[in-house]
Amino acid sequence: MRTIGLIGGMSWESSAEYYRLLNGLTRERLGGHHCAPSVMVTVDFAEIEAMQRADDWQGAARRLAEAARSLELAGAELVVLCTNTMHRVAEDIAAEIRVPFVDIIEATARRVRAAGMRRVGLLGTRFTMEGAFYRARMAEYGIEVLVPDLPERALVHDVIYGELTTGLINDSSRQEFVRIVGALAERGAEGVILGCTEIPLLIGPSDTAVPLFDTTRLHVEYAVELAGAAPGAVPRPSPSTSRR
Structure with a gap:
């Protein structure tokens, strides 16, 4: 199984859930005492959150790309960014590493499409709900995204x-x-994407009759699948993503 690199700290509450799921799913898959070979770098969320408020997305991209490079140097063979919002700069991060970047939006879109849904709701930070990046990626899979009204988004x-x-x-x-x-x-939403990695800490399938897509779990499942795949079976970069 390939070593998974995790960029955590946004926030550490959800990063801890990533680690728990990563090892739990690996044990389910491989049995016995198996756990996932992994390395994690934790960024200071206070710094990232300040950059978000200042609309300094390029500064945040540089900081997270630095974290991704450190994971690659530490032996990571896949990189997982443990947050939805910062996938706004996913291409900038992926362009700075040679190993595959495991995209949370791709993992989610694949599962929504497999469920046969074409219109879903999206909950997340205002950057995720109001930005174009999430909806654009979902549209590539033929999926329409609905977001709450302004007071509910707030x-x-x-x-x-x-x-x-x-x-x-x-x-x-x-x-x-x-x-x-x-x-x-x-x-008209056929299901709802929990598009922030902390939201599954608050609500889950037992809370609503509407199908929920837990992006944290879907991201980890995709990473475990790719890490355990045969050598060479890596996610294909999007056409707009270049690598050094």
């Missing part, structure tokens, strides 16, 4: 940054998220 964003990324889980927020999922379903 609520979701505030819960993520004010609660989930600081380790707070509030039942009142869970109820609000369930309500918002229901509203998206009423607008």
Whole structure:
């Protein structure tokens, strides 16, 4: 099994879930005492969050590309960026490494398409819900994305940054998220993407009748699949992605 490199810290609560899922799924797949060969570099989320607020996406891209290069030097044979929002700069990161970059949006789109869905809701940070990058990638798979109305987008964003990324889980927020999922379903969403890696810490399949796509789990499953594949079976870069 190839060594998986993880760029964590955005936030560490979800990064810990990545590590738990990575090793749990590996043991399910291989049995016994197997766990996933991996290395992780944890960036300071305070720095990344400040860059997000300042609209300094290129600065964030440089910082995360540096983290990706350090993983490659440490022996990583795949790189996983443990966040949805920062996939806004995924191509910039992928261009700076020689090993494959495992894309969370690709992993999610593949599963949504396999489920036969063509219209899904999206919950995430305001950068994810309001930016074009997530919807554009999903559109490549023939999937339309619906996002909540502005007040609900603000609520979701505030819960993520004010609660989930600081380790707070509030039942009142869970109820609000369930309500918002229901509203998206009423607008025609066949399922809802939990497009922030902290959201599965708050709600899950038992909370709503609407199918949910847990991007954290889907990302890890895809990484484990690729890491355990035969040599040479690596994800194909998108046409716009170049590598050194």
